[in-house]
Amino acid sequence: MIKMLSFLMVAVIAVPAYAGEAVDLSKLAKDIRNGKIDVGTEYSVDYNDDRFHKIHADTLGLNCSTCHAGKQYQPDFVLLRKYEEEAGEPRRKLDRAPCLGCHQAGGIATTWYSGRATK
Amino acid sequence: MAKYVRLIDMERCMGCRACVAACYTENYFTPHAPWNVVLEHEIGTYPNAQLAFMPVNCMHCEEPPCKKVCDAIGVNAITKNEFGVVLIDYDKCIGSKYCIAVCPYGVPMYNESVDGLYPDGKTTPYEDIAFSDRHPTHRKKANVVEKCTFCWHKLEKAVAAGKADRIGKDPEYTPSCDVVCPVNARFFGDIEDPDSEVAKRIGAKKATQIKKEYGTRPQVYYVLEGGDF
Numbered sequence: 001m002i003k004m005l006s007f008l009m010v011a012v013i014a015v016p017a018y019a020g021e022a023v024d025l026s027k028l029a030k031d032i033r034n035g036k037i038d039v040g041t042e043y044s045v046d047y048n049d050d051r052f053h054k055i056h057a058d059t060l061g062l063n064c065s066t067c068h069a070g071k072q073y074q075p076d077f078v079l080l081r082k083y084e085e086e087a088g089e090p091r092r093k094l095d096r097a098p099c100l101g102c103h104q105a106g107g108i109a110t111t112w113y114s115g116r117a118t119k
Numbered sequence: 120m121a122k123y124v125r126l127i128d129m130e131r132c133m134g135c136r137a138c139v140a141a142c143y144t145e146n147y148f149t150p151h152a153p154w155n156v157v158l159e160h161e162i163g164t165y166p167n168a169q170l171a172f173m174p175v176n177c178m179h180c181e182e183p184p185c186k187k188v189c190d191a192i193g194v195n196a197i198t199k200n201e202f203g204v205v206l207i208d209y210d211k212c213i214g215s216k217y218c219i220a221v222c223p224y225g226v227p228m229y230n231e232s233v234d235g236l237y238p239d240g241k242t243t244p245y246e247d248i249a250f251s252d253r254h255p256t257h258r259k260k261a262n263v264v265e266k267c268t269f270c271w272h273k274l275e276k277a278v279a280a281g282k283a284d285r286i287g288k289d290p291e292y293t294p295s296c297d298v299v300c301p302v303n304a305r306f307f308g309d310i311e312d313p314d315s316e317v318a319k320r321i322g323a324k325k326a327t328q329i330k331k332e333y334g335t336r337p338q339v340y341y342v343l344e345g346g347d348f
Contacts, residue, residue, distance in 0.1 A: 043192045043213065044216065045217065045219070045220050046216070047217070094225065095222075096225075097222065097332075104334070110191060112187050112188055112221045113223075113333040114334030115333050117331050
């Protein structure tokens with residue numbers, strides 16, 4: 001149930017970035033892996049030119065609060081505060097549940113977690 | 120082959136943080152990157168409130184996502200040895216923090232700088248030990264990721280001395296955090312040995328791994344109130 005919810009959460013959150021057009025997340029993930037979508041070469045999670053946020057925020061359109069759930073954002077954070085670094089927030093509080101949706105075994109993204117995908 | 124695991128009994132842990140202090144002194148603590156922390160959680164409402172304490176260190180997963188992601192980006196800084204211990208090679212780590220991003224337990228810590236522990240610039244006896252004289256896991260560097268090693272320097276010593284059977288029994292060959300617990304809330308040993316204290320207690324107290332849904336198969340077990348679920 002948790003896996004299914006997290007997958008749905010990712011899917012639902014990603015859709016607004018492509019409002020008006022159908023989004024095929026698996027095709028998007030495949031294109032990223034194949035290099036058809038340029039996400040840079042900087043292996044980092046540091047908000048600047050990093051692949052991590054280019055993939056998850058820019059390309060897939062996930063909102064910050066998808067992962068940074070413990071952070072209180074301003075109401076306009078999607079427009080103005082998307083790349084603002086969280087100040088002093090312990091990384092321990094970042095929620096990894098949304099990652100499961102795509103990164104579990106059988107998911108659409110590279111497999112980091114061996115838990116089986118929800119049928 | 121032995122499989123070393125840790126058992127943490129949350130029904131017994133009283134949050135004294137002796138395990139945290141032991142880890143700090145044993146493993147050349149760097150303030151930006153603690154290897155062992157105790158999380159606190161308040162349960163219930165007054166007057167039936169209580170605090171639950173949860174010591175967290177590396178789970179040394181059998182399928183570690185940190186290693187998978189590190190290998191996938193071609194860095195190969197994380198290894199899992201034949202005893203099940205997951206280690207980071209500081210010389211190979213590029214500080215990408217991808218391992219931090221994927222660890223469901225929030226374990227790996229990025230060490231921004233290796234600062235002295237005394238505010239007046241003096242050094243502690245531990246800091247005075249020459250870099251080259253330290254175990255590789257204690258050669259701390261800035262801008263790399265660190266985490267608990269199951270006190271690999273102690274386990275390695277036991278294996279080299281042919282005393283692997285003493286791991287979990289002899290303080291010299293047992294992770295320091297597990298040695299110092301004053302309330303017997305921590306145990307360490309070979310889960311493949313049915314006579315080991317840790318194997319017996321895991322069975323008797325229905326200890327469980329946490330966040331099983333990730334399929335990481337942690338080698339740290341917790342006794343949770345109410346048993347496994």
